[in-house]
Amino acid sequence: MIDAKPLDVADGIRRRRMHRIFTDRPVPHEVLGRMAWAAARAQQARSGVRHVVVADDPALLATARQVLPGFLNNAPAMLVLCTDLDEAGASGGPRLAEHVSRLDSGAACAHLALMAQTLGLGVCTVTSWADEAVRALLGLPGHIRPDVTVAVGYVTRETASPAARGFASGLHHNAFGAAFADGGR
Numbered sequence: 001m002i003d004a005k006p007l008d009v010a011d012g013i014r015r016r017r018m019h020r021i022f023t024d025r026p027v028p029h030e031v032l033g034r035m036a037w038a039a040a041r042a043q044q045a046r047s048g049v050r051h052v053v054v055a056d057d058p059a060l061l062a063t064a065r066q067v068l069p070g071f072l073n074n075a076p077a078m079l080v081l082c083t084d085l086d087e088a089g090a091s092g093g094p095r096l097a098e099h100v101s102r103l104d105s106g107a108a109c110a111h112l113a114l115m116a117q118t119l120g121l122g123v124c125t126v127t128s129w130a131d132e133a134v135r136a137l138l139g140l141p142g143h144i145r146p147d148v149t150v151a152v153g154y155v156t157r158e159t160a161s162p163a164a165r166g167f168a169s170g171l172h173h174n175a176f177g178a179a180f181a182d183g184g185r
Contacts, residue, residue, distance in 0.1 A: 021073065021074065021155070021156050022073060022074050022075045022076060022122060022151070022153030022154055022155060022156060023153065023154045023155070023156050024074075024076065025076065025153070025154045026056065026076050026077075027056065027076055027077045027121065027152055027153060027154070029056075031119055031121070032054045032056060032077055032079070032152070033054075034115065034119060035054075035079055035112055035115055035116065035119070035121075035152060036052045036054055036079060037115075038108075038111040038112055038114070038115035039052050039079065039081055039108040039109070039111055039112050040052065040108070041111060042104065042107040042108035042110070042111040043104060043107050044101075044104040044107075044108075049083055049084050049087050049088045049101055049104070050081065050082070050083065050084075050101075050104065050105070050108065051081075051082040051083070051084060051144060052079055052080070052081055052082070052108075053079070053080040053082060053138050053140070054077070054078075054079055055077060055078045055079070055080065055138065056076060056077040056078075058076070060137070061075070061076070061077070061078065063137060064078065064137055067129075067133045067136075067137060068126065068128070068129040068133055068134065068137070068149065069128045069129060070126040070127050070128025070129055070149075071126050071129065071149070071151065073124055073126075073151045073153075074153075075124065075151035075152055075153040076152075076153045076154075077151075077152045077153060078126075078149055078150060078151050078152060079112060079149075079150045079152060080134060080138060080146050080148070080149050080150075081105045081108050081109060081146075081147050081148040081149075081150070082105075082140065082144050082145060082146050082147060083101040083102070083104075083105065083144070083145045083147055084143060084144055085101075085143045085144070085145050086143040088101050101145075101147070102147055105147035105148045106147075106148065108148070109125055109148045109150060112150055112152075113125075113150075116152065120154065121152055121153065121154060121155070122152075122153060122154070122155035123150050123151060123152055124150070124151040125148060125149070125150055125151075126149040126150065126151055129146075129149060131145060131146055134146040134149065
């Protein structure tokens with residue numbers, strides 16, 4: 001049985017952080033399955049386009065740290081959100097395959113981050129890697145594009161709060177450069 005805590009979404013958004021330091025505690029298979037379920041529940045323009053690869057083999061993760069420059073953490077697991085380019089192109093054309101599916105993968109990543117909090121996990125979205133390296137590492141066929149790589153594990157310490165860094169500084173009202181008064185808080 002998975003121990004999940006209810007999460008107020010606004011509180012979850014406020015507390016969401018990138019974690020780069022994790023404990024050595026393995027993430028149980030069923031918990032990783034719950035994370036994959038959360039990713040699958042995010043919107044997608046076409047069904048059957050998204051694939052989620054769950055990786056928790058320590059040897060595979062050690063290799064990931066060697067070949068993926070942005071995988072600078074000790075996470076015991078990672079989830080890779082991918083797009084089937086053939087299916088996306090066939091069902092929605094090139095715009096779906098190239099652009100919309102990346103937005104959909106970003107939404108799936110956000111779902112993962114919120115689900116992680118309910119399960120007592122931390123995540124780190126890894127942004128520096130080459131498609132070819134991820135394809136080779138995970139045995140992805142050429143028509144499966146890796147979109148987002150997310151490190152997953154139990155957290156050892158909290159990092160600086162995103163709110164303290166002033167995310168509202170890029171918020172505009174009706175036109176670029178016009179301040180939005182309350183900042184959405």
